[in-house]
Amino acid sequence: MATIRQLTHTNGLEYLQIVSARSEARIFLQGAQVEYFAPSGKAPLLWVSSADEYQPGTGGIRGGIPVCWPWFGNHENSDWPAHGFARNKTWDWIGTQVEDEVVSLRFTLAPEKYERQYWPHDTRVELEVILSDTLTLKLTNINLGNKAVTLTQALHSYFPIGDIHQLQASGFAGAKYIEFGAGPYAQDGDRVSFEKETDRVYTQLGPVQQLHSVNGTIEVSRSNSQSAVLWNPWIDKAKRLSRFNDDDYLQMVCLEAANVLEDAVTLAPGQSHTLSTSIRWLD
Numbered sequence: 001m002a003t004i005r006q007l008t009h010t011n012g013l014e015y016l017q018i019v020s021a022r023s024e025a026r027i028f029l030q031g032a033q034v035e036y037f038a039p040s041g042k043a044p045l046l047w048v049s050s051a052d053e054y055q056p057g058t059g060g061i062r063g064g065i066p067v068c069w070p071w072f073g074n075h076e077n078s079d080w081p082a083h084g085f086a087r088n089k090t091w092d093w094i095g096t097q098v099e100d101e102v103v104s105l106r107f108t109l110a111p112e113k114y115e116r117q118y119w120p121h122d123t124r125v126e127l128e129v130i131l132s133d134t135l136t137l138k139l140t141n142i143n144l145g146n147k148a149v150t151l152t153q154a155l156h157s158y159f160p161i162g163d164i165h166q167l168q169a170s171g172f173a174g175a176k177y178i179e180f181g182a183g184p185y186a187q188d189g190d191r192v193s194f195e196k197e198t199d200r201v202y203t204q205l206g207p208v209q210q211l212h213s214v215n216g217t218i219e220v221s222r223s224n225s226q227s228a229v230l231w232n233p234w235i236d237k238a239k240r241l242s243r244f245n246d247d248d249y250l251q252m253v254c255l256e257a258a259n260v261l262e263d264a265v266t267l268a269p270g271q272s273h274t275l276s277t278s279i280r281w282l283d
């Protein structure tokens with residue numbers, strides 16, 4: 001029988017703890033951030049830094065799946081916050097469904113929490129988190145106004161890959177990427193391995209990638225998304241990053257289901273769009 005408890009972290013943030021026959025998860029209301037997910041009998045599928053202190057408003061927890069909305073990365077207005085404001089705000093938990101030990105939870109960021117100087121638009125944003133043997137996130141935007149709205153976004157997933165030197169990411173054949181402001185480059189082959197700072201914004205990317213790690217293979221699939229970000233900060237950036245240990249780069253990689261660059265979402269009045277990603281252990 002699935003249980004859902006609303007708890008308060010020792011440092012004050014509220015979260016939901018969900019335990020079912022299929023999986024165990026924690027979701028923080030700040031940012032509607034999934035911070036922990038493990039299918040029954042398997043290792044956690046998400047990575048979190050031990051350096052994070054779970055403080056409010058610091059850009060979310062360094063790990064799990066921060067929601068980057070209503071823009072991804074640095075805004076063209078350089079003093080606007082990186083990755084939007086949604087990851088710093090408390091979302092409302094608005095619905096729960098349990099069927100056959102699959103738990104589905106819905107969250108929304110109320111318009112009164114929007115930073116209006118950045119987002120004057122009349123939109124509704126909702127995140128559905130589906131906890132089964134697989135973790136699925138669906139991020140829906142609806143344009144309730146009478147003008148077209150364009151946004152970029154990402155489900156910024158951090159994965160526990162054990163040893164970055166032994167990681168191979170696959171599923172990139174045919175894609176293009178921009179890195180450190182340069183490109184687009186054509187992807188060379190299907191696989192990516194890591195030997196330096198990597199911060200690639202892929203476009204024209206197929207719907208399924210895999211992370212072949214010493215911990216096993218993680219499959220990440222996406223829908224309504226032709227773009228994704230592949231990130232490891234490596235040695236120097238690890239030292240500069242907040243809420244991150246110097247050697248954390250060895251153990252994590254981010255593969256972020258996105259709508260960025262030419263894959264940005266433009267919604268006509270009344271139109272909706274759902275970005276989704278599913279994550280599972282393959283072995």
Ligand SMILES: O=P(O)(O)OC[C@H]1O[C@H](O)[C@H](O)[C@@H](O)[C@@H]1O
Nearest residue numbers: 059073082083199229231241254
């Ligand atoms: O430190 P944050 O604002 O959470 O950003 C963390 C990272 O997010 C993305 O992966 C970007 O591509 C990186 O350039 C950035 O460093």
